[in-house]
Amino acid sequence: MRCPLCGSDIDGNTCVTCPECGAAISGSIRLFSAIALVEDAVISFMLLSMILLVLVQIVLRNFYAAGISGGAEMVRHLLLWVAFLGAAIAAREGKHIKIDIAQRILPPRPKNFVEILTGLFTTIVCALLLYASIRFIRADYGLGTTIPFFNLRIWILELVIPLGYGAVTLRYALRSTQAFLKLVKGM
Amino acid sequence: MVTALIICFIIMTFLGAPMFAVLASFGLLGFHLSGNQSAALIVDIYGRFSENPVLYTIPIFTFAGFILAESKASVRIVNFSQAILGWLPGGLAIVSLAACAFFTTFTGASGVTIIALGGLLYPALMKGKYSDNFSLGLLTTSGSLGLLFFPSLPIIIYGVVAGTSITQLFAAGIIPGIFLLIILSLYSIFIAVRSRTEKHRTSLKEIIVTTVVAKWELFIPIILMVGIFGGYVTLGEIASIMVAYVIIVEVLIHKDIRINQFPAIIRESMVLVGAIFIILGSALALTTYLVDAEIPMKILEVIQAHITSKLAFLIALNVFLLITGSLMEIYGALVVVVPLVVPIAKEYGINPVHLGIIFLTNLEIGYSMPPVGLNLIISCIRFEKPVTKLYRSCLPFIIIMIIALLVITYFPWMSLALIEHFGIR
Numbered sequence: 001m002r003c004p005l006c007g008s009d010i011d012g013n014t015c016v017t018c019p020e021c022g023a024a025i026s027g028s029i030r031l032f033s034a035i036a037l038v039e040d041a042v043i044s045f046m047l048l049s050m051i052l053l054v055l056v057q058i059v060l061r062n063f064y065a066a067g068i069s070g071g072a073e074m075v076r077h078l079l080l081w082v083a084f085l086g087a088a089i090a091a092r093e094g095k096h097i098k099i100d101i102a103q104r105i106l107p108p109r110p111k112n113f114v115e116i117l118t119g120l121f122t123t124i125v126c127a128l129l130l131y132a133s134i135r136f137i138r139a140d141y142g143l144g145t146t147i148p149f150f151n152l153r154i155w156i157l158e159l160v161i162p163l164g165y166g167a168v169t170l171r172y173a174l175r176s177t178q179a180f181l182k183l184v185k186g187m
Numbered sequence: 188m189v190t191a192l193i194i195c196f197i198i199m200t201f202l203g204a205p206m207f208a209v210l211a212s213f214g215l216l217g218f219h220l221s222g223n224q225s226a227a228l229i230v231d232i233y234g235r236f237s238e239n240p241v242l243y244t245i246p247i248f249t250f251a252g253f254i255l256a257e258s259k260a261s262v263r264i265v266n267f268s269q270a271i272l273g274w275l276p277g278g279l280a281i282v283s284l285a286a287c288a289f290f291t292t293f294t295g296a297s298g299v300t301i302i303a304l305g306g307l308l309y310p311a312l313m314k315g316k317y318s319d320n321f322s323l324g325l326l327t328t329s330g331s332l333g334l335l336f337f338p339s340l341p342i343i344i345y346g347v348v349a350g351t352s353i354t355q356l357f358a359a360g361i362i363p364g365i366f367l368l369i370i371l372s373l374y375s376i377f378i379a380v381r382s383r384t385e386k387h388r389t390s391l392k393e394i395i396v397t398t399v400v401a402k403w404e405l406f407i408p409i410i411l412m413v414g415i416f417g418g419y420v421t422l423g424e425i426a427s428i429m430v431a432y433v434i435i436v437e438v439l440i441h442k443d444i445r446i447n448q449f450p451a452i453i454r455e456s457m458v459l460v461g462a463i464f465i466i467l468g469s470a471l472a473l474t475t476y477l478v479d480a481e482i483p484m485k486i487l488e489v490i491q492a493h494i495t496s497k498l499a500f501l502i503a504l505n506v507f508l509l510i511t512g513s514l515m516e517i518y519g520a521l522v523v524v525v526p527l528v529v530p531i532a533k534e535y536g537i538n539p540v541h542l543g544i545i546f547l548t549n550l551e552i553g554y555s556m557p558p559v560g561l562n563l564i565i566s567c568i569r570f571e572k573p574v575t576k577l578y579r580s581c582l583p584f585i586i587i588m589i590i591a592l593l594v595i596t597y598f599p600w601m602s603l604a605l606i607e608h609f610g611i612r
Binding site for chain 2: 040041043044047050051054055057058072073075076077078079080082083084085086087088089090093095096097098099100101102103104114115117118121122125126128129131132133135136139158161164168
């Protein structure tokens with residue numbers, strides 16, 4: 001399995017703590033790795049469906065002069081899933097793009113402190129985005145809008161926005177807590 | 188209060204908070220100040236993503252690029268280029284440039300090129316009696332070479348953010364991209380002749396054999412060319428055709444990739460896509476606010492008080508972009524800077540397509556600029572060399588690329604000739 005905090009490969013059965021970042025492997029951590037599995041499976045499914053849908057449309061248009069109604073719209077909504085799940089996984093693996101000069105040049109203790117600060121900042125911003133996206137979904141849920149593609153309810157397709165921001169929020173909250181514990185313990 | 192928040196956001200940026208969070212914080216503040224609900228920001232992000240006809244090509248092209256990088260296509264491409272170009276003085280260096288450009292085009296300068304090709308080319312260059320400094324500099328700076336060739340992701344992102352025709356940008360990048368390759372090849376020949384490197388003896392048989400082996404990969408640029416400029420299919424369709432083709436070639440024909448490797452390849456490539464898109468979302472929402480609040484026009488007023496000529500503006504822009512490129516990932520730099528600069532450059536009468544090529548060339552160089560250009564960091568890890576050694580070895584390459592940049596900047600026809608000649612829209 002992978003450490004849900006730093007993303008490094010660890011043996012979940014024998015390790016009690018992650019050798020890379022010192023995170024404790026407990027029940028909740030196992031829950032996170034289950035979430036990670038689901039994310040990986042769903043993103044693969046969404047990406048491959050997106051590609052397949054485009055290809056099917058090409059064949060239908062050129063050989064049968066037909067098309068799937070709302071197909072193009074569906075493809076663009078599948079993009080939302082790929083993008084937001086990708087962002088959630090990037091948070092899991094600590095691969096979000098940042099200017100990392102400070103973290104490169106600082107010694108361990110101040111670096112840890114900086115990590116808490118930026119982690120906290122990111123958590124707050126993401127929580128606000130999560131709140132905003134929940135309100136956005138609620139509005140569309142109330143309207144009951146659908147897309148022509150099999151009359152899917154649009155709010156279901158949009159669900160990935162709060163899910164994605166939620167996962168990112170959670171992971172940065174965890175990360176800063178972990179950094180905080182490390183600072184307190186004086187590591 | 189607002190000033191304090193803005194200062195706090197800027198400090199967070201340089202302490203290393205993720206770019207998307209910084210941009211979103213500015214966006215949230217902007218929406219709040221103009222009296223909009225925060226949900227409007229999500230509406231904006233959602234709208235920009237779900238209505239754009241080209242954005243969905245990015246994950247598809249990236250996936251195709253990562254499959255290629257994971258397969259043994261690199262070996263086949265290098266062997267083929269070696270047979271065709273290896274007999275030249277500096278042949279192996281030119282082979283490296285060409286192969287790196289090919290891979291960067293498909294993987295979007297994410298560092299994959301240096302990781303995939305570095306291990307193959309560095310020992311070969313050392314064996315060919317190229318100096319250590321030259322080899323390191325060559326491979327480090329080549330990690331972003333090829334950004335100007337279609338269907339590179341930074342071009343698509345630029346087109347989306349600047350609202351410029353992507354087909355035009357694809358055509359515009361061809362001549363400047365080849366120009367960069369040629370000028371770096373000439374330098375390689377000069378070095379090779381001076382330091383008497385070994386030449387590769389090529390034979391007709393070798394050319395035929397390597398071409399046959401690499402033939403499926405060699406078709407990819409042709410398929411793309413016909414697809415993009417032929418006008419029969421959309422960009423999204425050509426992306427899906429390409430990924431299907433790459434899967435058939437690498438999984439069924441060459442059997443380099445097994446199906447059970449797919450989840451890992453998808454995860455790795457989609458992490459890059461997710462990291463780009465969440466920034467893009469924040470940046471597009473922020474742009475909505477900036478344009479509403481007429482911020483670019485306010486910046487323009489300040490700049491126009493100091494800079495009056497188009498030439499002086501372009502010089503200032505180049506200096507600014509080189510610094511930006513060395514500090515930020517290309518995608519961060521594109522989405523943050525493009526919306527601010529495009530309207531300003533328009534006032535100075537700069538063609539938006541030409542501006543795009545200037546932008547991308549700058550960022551390409553910025554990747555290898557000290558102190559923290561991304562290529563330097565990746566090379567530092569890949570080749571296990573101190574970063575200061577890399578600064579020194581990249582210097583001649585950076586100087587040459589800056590000269591090329593000046594040429595590209597001051598001769599707009601290099602970017603625009605193909606568009607005008609073929610009437611590409």
